[in-house]
Amino acid sequence: MVALSDFNPSCYLPSTVSSYLPNAIACPPPPSVARSMFDTVTSPFTGAYSALRHTTDAILGLPFLSFLLIPTMTSYSTSLNLLFFYLTWSTLVLSHHPLxxxxxxxxxxxxxxxxxxxxxxxxxxxxxxxxxxxxxxxxxxxxxxxxxxxxxxxxxxxxxxxxxxxxxxxxxxxxxxxxxxxxxxxxxxxxxxxxxxxxxxxxxxxxxxxxxxxxxxxxxxxxxxxxxxxxxxxxxxxxxxxxxxxxxxxxxxxxxxxxxxxxxxxxxxxxxxxxxxxxxxxxxxxxxxxxxxxxxxxxxxxxxxxxxxxxxxxxxxxxxxxxxxxxxxxxxxxxxxxxxxxxxxxxxxxxxDATDDIMDEVDEADVQGTVVKQAGRGVAQVRKAAGGGKRSGNPDSKPRRRTRRTRSESDSE
Known part of the structure; x- marks a missing residue:
């Protein structure tokens, strides 16, 4: 129930008339009955659409990789993306009901x-x-x-x-x-x-x-x-x-x-x-x-x-x-x-079953061959280190680079 002291007749005047009134007296006209009914019916849908739009922006803007790498890789772009996402998420949570x-x-x-x-x-x-x-x-x-x-x-x-x-x-x-x-x-x-x-x-x-x-x-x-x-x-x-x-x-x-x-x-x-x-x-x-x-x-x-x-x-x-x-x-x-x-x-x-999937993936990736190759490289590095840098007696040492002088000598021979 609206009190009589709160009643303002200028709110019900036409806009052409109220535009000439002082700002302290003039006020916009109240919404019509049809407008009130329309707002009541559409408010759940408009609120849901607003929440859906903010949620979609938050989901699409979620920096999954950057968010997971923050403890190990801190950069300006990562921090900035996280800040923008935090602002978007906070706006969504604070402006809408949790449900x-x-x-x-x-x-x-x-x-x-x-x-x-x-x-x-x-x-x-x-x-x-x-x-x-x-x-x-x-x-x-x-x-x-x-x-x-x-x-x-x-x-x-x-x-x-x-x-x-x-x-x-x-x-x-x-x-x-x-x-x-x-x-x-x-x-x-x-x-x-x-x-x-x-x-x-x-x-x-x-x-x-x-x-x-x-x-x-x-x-x-x-x-x-x-x-x-x-x-x-x-x-x-x-x-x-x-x-x-x-x-x-x-x-x-x-x-x-x-x-x-x-x-x-x-x-x-x-x-x-x-x-x-x-x-x-x-x-x-x-x-x-x-x-x-x-x-x-x-x-x-x-x-x-x-x-x-x-x-x-x-x-x-x-x-x-x-x-x-x-x-x-x-x-x-x-x-x-x-x-x-x-x-x-x-x-x-x-x-x-699940074990067959693991074995198929291992065979497809040739894990055994990769392990053998890496082990061979490790043995070669150990032998090279044990040779003390003597390339003449080391079978794994790199061949000597042929300079212009050596090439000319071999050609003359």
Whole structure:
């Protein structure tokens, strides 16, 4: 209720009239009812867009390499980049609610590192199937849209739609969990959203812990809940396995872009989202650590399900991609984890396992030949040092340089 003393009639005068009034009396007209309703409806979207823009600027401007090298390599450019990033991050944290920062940052990471790259690869598979099949390890069998019939197109559109929906659905569930913790239960947030930047060693340690815990949780859920044997005794396991088979394994015969997030929404939460989010929630990652952790997971999902034979790094991504292909082709008879470590320990690997990937990488890099060569160089250096600089009796000494005089003498002879 507005007091009568606060009522100013000059605010309701036309602008042409109020422009002639003194500044102490004149005031801008109040917003109309339509304008107030419009601002009320659009304020959540404008706030989310502002947070998304600041978050994207912070993510794209994050100097990962410079940030990790600060303790050992201090330079003007590194310090300046870190200062700019700190200002951007501090502005984002101080100007927006922590819940909005976490939700928008998670959505921005998933869009930048998973949805957009996967959509670009999928578009290449659809528009140029012949060219794309030549790069696939399974050839034409890895193409998501082999036929252009109406039924096949609708099935393909359904897979893409559910995949993108599950990404957004997972971020919404993350926001609901944070809202319940902070607003309803009065507990601290699952992630630490502060202006203080985490230390490099803390980032590396938390990311490694999160990836290992994610691999373990994924293997347990995938092995015992979604593939609990031919005839599981538990009714819940039987229903979950039936839904996973009817959704994922019936539609995904071979991995393709956007396929890792395709599943029944509840199964997606259990199989993909919770194994990723629970480690960050348990150890209370810093928001920046969680952004880096989520970016690594998103890139792993993008490249290991693209179906291409050549990947940026064969040692890690190539082995994971091969095990995912075997898991899909066999209908889920093995390879239940993500990185292959749990499958190797539990004996559920089909085809190559993590140790085979390491041996293949060693053979490809010719580590043994490199070691022998370096050992030979070390022995030669030791012999050269033991010779005391006498080149005449040292077989490893360099030949004498031929001067103009020596060349003329040899030519005359």
């Amino acid at each position: 909005r920062v976490e939700v928008v940052a998670s959505l921005a990471v998933k869009i930048l590192f998973y949805v957009l790259p996967s959509a670009a690869m999928l578009l290449l598979d659809v528009l140029f199937p012949g060219v794309s099949a030549s790069f696939k390890s399974l050839g034409d069998d890895a193409l998501p849209l082999k036929d252009t019939g109406r039924k096949d197109v609708f099935r393909f559109a359904k897979i893409v739609g559910w995949s993108v929906f599950n990404v957004v659905f997972g971020v919404m569930v993350q926001g609901v969990l944070e809202w319940v913790l902070t607003m309803q239960l009065g507990r601290p947030a699952a992630l630490r959203i502060t202006t203080t930047l985490p230390l490099p060693w803390g980032i590396v340690k938390d990311v490694l812990k999160g990836l290992v815990a994610r691999d373990v949780l994924t293997w347990v859920v995938h092995r015992y809940l979604l593939h609990g044997g031919a005839r599981p005794a538990n009714a819940l396991v039987r229903d979950l396995s039936a839904m996973h088979q009817a959704w994922y394994h019936k539609a995904v015969k071979a991995p393709f872009p956007l396929s890792p997030t395709y599943d029944q929404p509840f199964i997606y939460l259990v199989r993909v989202f919770l194994p990723m989010y629970l480690p960050a929630m348990f150890w209370r990652f810093h928001a920046l650590t969680f952004i880096l952790y989520l970016a690594i997971v998103s890139l792993e999902e993008t490249f290991t399900h693209c179906g291409y034979a050549r990947l940026p790094t064969h040692f890690v991504l190539g082995g994971i991609a091969g095990r995912n292909e075997v898991h899909c082709v066999t209908g889920g008879r093995g390879n239940f984890g993500t990185w292959g470590l749990c499958d190797w320990l539990a004996g559920t690997s089909i085809g190559t």
